[in-house]
Amino acid sequence: MGLRDALRKKDAIDHDQGPDIFVRSDSDTITQQFATAPDQQQGHEQAAQGLGQGSGSPGFNDALLSPAASTSGEPRKSRRSFDFFHSSSDRPRSPSASSATSQTKKESTARRLSHRLHLSRAPKTSDHVPQDLPEIVVPGTDAGDREAEELQWEKRATMLAGQNDRARSPADGAAHVSLDGAAARSRSASTHSATAPVSSKQIDADIQEAIRLHEEGNFAEATKMFGRLADENGANNPLSQVLYGLALRHGWGCTPDPERAVHYLTAAASNAAAVEQMAIQAGLKKGGAAKGELVLAIYELANCFRNGWGIEKDPVAAKQYYETAANLGDTDAMNEVAWCYLEGYGCKKDKYTAAQYYRLAEKAGNKTLGNTWIWKEKYNKKN
Secondary structure: OOHHHHHHHHHHHHOOOOOEEEEEOOOOHHHOEEEEEOOHHHHHHOOOOOOOOOOOOOOOOHHHHOOOOOOOOOOOOOOOOOOOOOOHHHOOOOOOHHHHHHHHHHHHHHHHHHHHOOOOOOOOOOOOOOOOOOOOOOOOOOHHHHHHHHHHHHHHHHHHHHHHHHHHOHHHHHHOOOOOHHHHHHHHHHHHHOOOOOOOHHHHHHHHHHHHHHHOOOHHHHHHHHHHHHOOOOOOOHHHHHHHHHHHHHOOOOOOOHHHHHHHHHHHHHHHHHHHHHHHHOOOOOOOOOHHHHHHHHHHHHHHHHHOOOOOOOHHHHHHHHHHHHHOOOHHHHHHHHHHHHHOOOOOOOHHHHHHHHHHHHHOOOOOOOOHHHHOHHHOOOO
16 A cells, blocks of 8 residues: 555545445444445445545644655555365265265264364454454434444444553563453553644654655655654654555655554554544544554554455454444445455354445445456345
8 A cells, every 4th residue: 555545545534424334234343244334426426436535533634635646656466365165176086986975974973073173164254353343333214323323333443442552561460460351452452542632733844844845856865754743752643554554664864664554553543542432532423633653553463464464364353443443434444354254264264244344345445356246146145
């Protein structure tokens, strides 16, 4: 993803309006499935880039998008793969049909025995996903219910940010052992954001200058500015931390450093989560000034978990992070979590849910070629 794309994604999330709701519950909280669709009208407006325009949050403004659009952004590569049925030549051959049947019965008996002895595999878990994630409850489909559903997903995003922050900073995790999970995550996130404001006019001006330098090809100077603004002992700005993390990942004007990229993306998620927690506590149903930064950081961390960029691959975390970002309006995340459900990556295979997420992405203007199957009648919403 290019710098310009990241900024537009963040700005679009800040101003996403009331979505339609798709719900499909599972007994396992980790695999519970929800999808939030942006409005049809907004999806048409975002068709070209998959993103909207305009801003008004204290942490970001239209001036940051004033330079000419970049043409150097990295194209998104398709990450989908397909399962193929085994042909007859791939099947094991045996001297007789009776021996094959006998072998099948033995395997069936073994499966039943393992089930009786409780030897079946436990549900997949991840150190980067809290085990106490609450279920998302959607009481209805009117505007108030949609806001309530989105608020629950934002709370989940702050919990994911806190969990990953503790993994990044073991000392912080040890300091909060005596606290319950939610309180520990909240305090850990607050610790990182207490040293500086989310933004200021000067910080906005500096970010704009760094963007200008980047788009003029002066990557080294731009990345240096992003690094200064991302410094946790200095400006500690979440948006700059996301952009600096992307620069470190891709090597924009610097030596690629995936591990440090994860560090700054995690710091961005933690700082933005602290701001959003305060907004939630203040009763703001649609989030605060750092919602865009939080969702963008969550999405980029999902990419890290999926591809093993600077951190070990973690399918469960990747799926959870993608799904959270998707339900907060990130159209790229909608496509990615759809792929997860389609392929069973970090979750059980569920082609129906995959179709629902692919539909949401298309409605938002982020279409994947070759996905006409998602509109088949059998994948329509179930009552």
